[in-house]
Amino acid sequence: DCPSEACHTHARFSQGDSSTAQETSCDGTSTQPGTSPPRDEVTITFGTGEIWGRCVQDMICLGSICDRGSFITATYESSVPFSSFAFDGVLGLALDGMSQGPDFNMMERLAKTQALRQPMFSVFLSDDDEEHSEVSFGEVKQLHMASELFWVDVARASGYWEVATDGIAVNNQPLGICAGCFVAVDTGTSELAGPTDVVREVSERLDVRDDCSNYDSLPNLGFQIAGRILNLEPRDYIDKADGHCEVSLMPLDVPPPQGPLFVFGIPFLQKFYTVYNKAERKIGFAVAQHQRQDPELAAALLFSNASVLEKVKPSPSRFLASASYA
Numbered sequence: 001d002c003p004s005e006a007c008h009t010h011a012r013f014s015q016g017d018s019s020t021a022q023e024t025s026c027d028g029t030s031t032q033p034g035t036s037p038p039r040d041e042v043t044i045t046f047g048t049g050e051i052w053g054r055c056v057q058d059m060i061c062l063g064s065i066c067d068r069g070s071f072i073t074a075t076y077e078s079s080v081p082f083s084s085f086a087f088d089g090v091l092g093l094a095l096d097g098m099s100q101g102p103d104f105n106m107m108e109r110l111a112k113t114q115a116l117r118q119p120m121f122s123v124f125l126s127d128d129d130e131e132h133s134e135v136s137f138g139e140v141k142q143l144h145m146a147s148e149l150f151w152v153d154v155a156r157a158s159g160y161w162e163v164a165t166d167g168i169a170v171n172n173q174p175l176g177i178c179a180g181c182f183v184a185v186d187t188g189t190s191e192l193a194g195p196t197d198v199v200r201e202v203s204e205r206l207d208v209r210d211d212c213s214n215y216d217s218l219p220n221l222g223f224q225i226a227g228r229i230l231n232l233e234p235r236d237y238i239d240k241a242d243g244h245c246e247v248s249l250m251p252l253d254v255p256p257p258q259g260p261l262f263v264f265g266i267p268f269l270q271k272f273y274t275v276y277n278k279a280e281r282k283i284g285f286a287v288a289q290h291q292r293q294d295p296e297l298a299a300a301l302l303f304s305n306a307s308v309l310e311k312v313k314p315s316p317s318r319f320l321a322s323a324s325y326a
Helices: 106-112 195-205 266-271 295-300
Strands: 039-044 047-060 065-077 120-124 134-137 150-153 162-163 167-170 173-177 181-185 192-194 221-225 228-232 238-241 244-248 249-252 263-265 272-277 282-287
Touching: 039 065, 065 106, 150 162, 162 221, 167 195, 173 195, 192 195, 195 244, 195 249, 228 266, 266 272
Parallel strands: 181 263, 192 249
Antiparallel strands: 039 047, 047 065, 120 134, 120 272, 150 282, 162 181, 167 173, 167 221, 192 263, 221 228, 238 244, 272 282
């Protein structure tokens, strides 16, 4: 019962055809036996658009693994951006703090019932049309890794998969920018994003020429995390088209208490394979293994010389950066 044009361009859930579906409260509280749940609605913003929806509980399956859980069925979707999306829905994999309630968090339910080999999921994003992206549940896929996997604790109880960063580096040399920031890893963000002041300073340090005349000599841009530097190449952080170049870092000023945030979006997730451990509240990082990848260049993307990390004593920063949920 969603009359919006955006709804009609996608496959839809027919609640009336499900014998096990029932409406539930959108505030995450359990419906007491013998009582009727309220027909309340929620509004969720998604980038430049929004949806309205009612809350429903039904069986949700991942392959052969099924569990009863709650989700939101849209009664309205804005044309922008949903009409242009190929996907029919959004599977949220954030931590508990981002959910309407425990029944709305799929990883929480799967971990509680021990339905997975391990209470974790991993994300591999392709960088080539000949590769397939993959979200895996319950295990780490070694075939997607071109380096060691190292683990970092989730830094805050914000609901994001979020880690602390010691700063930003250029060609493995720390700049003293964004020390003490937090970084969120987010498959729902198409670019790298961060506080306006941080983005402006990093862009100035990179000194990318509009005419692309220094493109071939641009440095790697790295983020210092847990004694390592995770590097992006110029092709990952530069928009290059028709002889014009510019830094593709998106200003994103998220208000408190969840912001300010720095977000690792798709360019980072194509470079690094990430694993999200629900039970231990840790994120694992490894260089992603791609088909047409130079092994020597891949190895250089993860730098772990601790002495270099101490060369520049970072100045305090009031900015935060976040690393994502899938």
